[in-house]
Amino acid sequence: MNRRDEILSLDRARVWHPYTQMQEYLEQTEPLVLESAQGSRFRDVDGRSYIDGNASWYCCALGHQHPRLVKALSAQAEKMCHVPLAGIAHEPSARLAEELCTVAPAGLSRVFYSDDGSTAVEVSLKLALQYWAQNGRPERTRFLALDGGYHGDTMGAVSVSGIEVFRRSFGNVLIDCLRAPTGADGYQQAFDVLGQLLSAHAGELAAVIVEPIAQGAVGMRIYPPDLLRALRDLTRQHDVFLICDEVFTGYGRTGPFWASEHADVEPDVLCTAKGFTGGMLPMAATLVSERIFSGFLGDAERTFFYGHTFCGNPLGAALAREVLRVYRDEDVLALAAGKARRIAAAFERFRELPDVVETRSVGMIGALDLAGSKSYLEPRGRRVYREALRRGAYLRPLGNTIYITPSINIPDRDLDELLAILEESVRAA
Ligand code: PLP
16 A cells, blocks of 8 residues: 555544545545645645645645744744643743734734634633623623624634534524625625614624625625724724634735724724744634723633633744744735735636636635535535646635635745636636
């Protein structure tokens, strides 16, 4: 048995893959079996190279194995890998919190660490609920969100998400969330409804949660900053917290460091993960305003009873600090502006491809929709996936939406190759 087959037979016998229909997976003949990764590419066990078209689930914002990140990780590993954060301080998490608040939108002054995007969101929901419960508004127990939002897979996060197929099985036990439909009438209509729901239910709402500017997992849908700005104004008017989930959009994915900056919005809560550690370790943070933080000061009852074992993990914190330094030293966002223009021009052109009904782009996101149903389960994208793999690129279509979200610092030649492969694969599928 060669190595590939050996790994696959172990994998098929034991591993349950996320977001994967295992029946199909077990019967599939050619899954990717990876060996190593470098820059914006990874390599399989047979030595074939693939461009990572979505930065490994939007995570590896600075590419794979960035030498400075590897170095920062090993330097910290020599010193201290893990200690608890409950009532204990250490340099990486303390300095990181200070540095994060410096780059964060104004008004966010406290950092609560967790493990990944879902837990960063979970923290934000629980903070909002507990804040109102102990600050005179216990009836504020509901959330408000946009249809099509995606905020993660833990029970709280999936409750405020609006992708029907991910929620379906858990519908009876999810926490209460009102949702504004984002249908054919577009985002203006959706935000109008969101505003109406907000005004009508303000007294019951703990928070509104949105992915600022770009709704990722639902199909890379993009909306105008003005709508976010107006929502911020309305949440202020009704004194309802605004949570910006920047797990996908942060770290320059849409152009500026935070997508909230497009609209000059200062949220009450901001969730970050993924690019936060350059995708090298699972770690996340929820940033909050001083008002929220101070609502938890006082006697023991007011403690925020929340925490995961790896909160503030020194390895993750050291990495996250180095990520911020690399963004600054390598002028990552300024260089990405040129790459974003290449993406925008290519997706403009892709509008002419056969069977393409819509294309869009913002920053380091480019997406097109193929004709047909908008269902996440639509198989057509799978054909594009296979065509792209044969040509040396890893794409992960969302139903009929074919998109790229490469590392923010992808070399121009890799980006051009990725765009060319995408075009050929759409034509061939
Ligand atoms: N929020 C957003 C906007 C996301 O895109 C994701 C994941 O894609 C999450 C939250 C959940 O993050 P994680 O998969 O790290 O739990």
